[in-house]
Amino acid sequence: MSTIIQIGFLAQKLTTLMTSKGLVLEVTLLTAILILAQVQWITNAISYVIRRIQGFGYLIWGPDLIDGAYRKVTMHQDQVISPKHNTWQAHGKPFKISTPANDHLLVTSLDLIMELVEAPRQRLSLHAVAKEILQPKYTMHGFEWQDRRGVEGTGFVRALRSLLTSHLQDFQPDLERLVRDCLEMEFRNIRSDGFAHVALFPVMKRLVTKVNCFVFFGEELSQNAEFTAAALEFPQDVIFAAEFLSITPSFMRPLVASIATNRHRAAKTLYQHLVPIVEQRLAARDLQPHRITPMDCMQWLIDTSPRKNPWTPARMVGEIMAVWFGSVHQLAMTPTYAIQHLCSHPERSVYYMHVYLVSYKTTDHVMALLVTCRRKALSSYTFHDGSTLSKGDWVCIPQQAMLQDGTRYKDAHIFDGFRFARANAQLQQLQQLQPCAEVPDQKASRLTHVSPDWPIWGLGNMSW
Secondary structure, three states: OHHHHHHHHHHHHHHHHHHHHHHHHHHHHHHHHHHHHHHHHHHHHHHHHHHHHHHHHHHHHHHHHHHHHHHHHHOOOOEEEEOOOOEEEEOOOOEEEEOOOOEEEEOOOHHHHHHHHHOOOOOEEHHHHHHHHHOHHHHOOOOOOOOOOOHHHHHHHHHHHHHHHHOHHHHHHHHHHHHHHHHHHHOOOOOOOOOOOOOHHHHHHHHHHHHHHHHHHOHHHHOOHHHHHHHHHHHHHHHHHHHHHOOOOHHHHHHHHHHHOOOOHHHHHHHHHHHHHHHHHHHHHHHOOOOOOOOOHHHHHHHOOOOOOOOOHHHHHHHHHHHHHHHHOOOOHHHHHHHHHHHOOHHHHHHHHOOHHHHHHHHHHHOOOOOEEEEEEOOOEEOOOOOEEOOOOEEEEOHHHHHOOOOOOOOOOOOOOOHHHHHHHHHHHHOOOOOOOOOOOOOOOOOOOOEOOEHHHOOHHHOO
């Protein structure tokens, strides 16, 4: 009997031991499976960290990195006619550049450019790019943007593209007066050598601000020295602060933005002047719909703002300030570069001044911005060629590299005020569907034309 009990006890103990060993084996196998399953995640995480670290080089060598990558992917590629679009296209493959915040996919082929332009705004958003660059929550006195512009913003298109354009002839006499008075003020101090010496870019910024203030805010505010000083300072503060915020941890951004913008001095000044006026005009719009209204962009933006769910005066001022930023930022740069190029050729500068707009397009060509048509992926996106974007990444066109591509433009890095004038003459004479010897255009073009070969103004519905 005792022997049977002892055997039973040993069998139970052996069973327990075997069960324990089975559990150990099972746990070991599960652990191994979990580790293997996480290898891809760990690899991706390490790759992401490495790309972000490498991305800091973009802040210093961004143009060189993009230019080098562009040349690498387009090297030994010929230009051919695209049957689908009947235009010339470079068969350069898309390439990615890492930045501190995300990856940028840069596309150069016509098919991918058109897919970028035609992609739904709910997937690839220009508005989200602007929000990420400018950080308006921190740089624009707490004004917040959504990742994509809704229907409520479509009125601004009418205000700027239609109403402003249709009234330009009415503004013309006053604009000429303002430009003349501003230049006389800037060049009033003549030195002993008979010339007035000025810093060109600051002069152009003050000139553009003065003219735009008149068009945007009317005569009274454009004559207010405190207001115009803040209007000039505000875009500079936003860009300056945004550059710092791009590499600043989120918890430190309010402090950094406050320091970089001098405690939002310019934005607060604009708010103090604009809020009472906007309150008055919003009230007048509702109470006196048929009144005679002021003729300025601020009024047109108010008139085209939502009526069903009207904005508060503070929200309206924030929208006006955002549009103001876009109207002056970079606008002073093109005439500055154009004048510098003209002055660098004194033997021809007088002649060039008679064809200043011709030189303007050449200036935009030589001094083009690094990238254009930027869109942010609001969700993962795959192009038809298999190129992928993760959520939060950007897709862009490497504008500077394309416009300075020696296979597309003859002597691409040299300022030639008549490059496009000669090309237009050749194209008008030959009437051929192929690029001329100097530019990739198929037909005569103007500075304001929009095309994949000339994406200065953007493309599609988002072009200026």
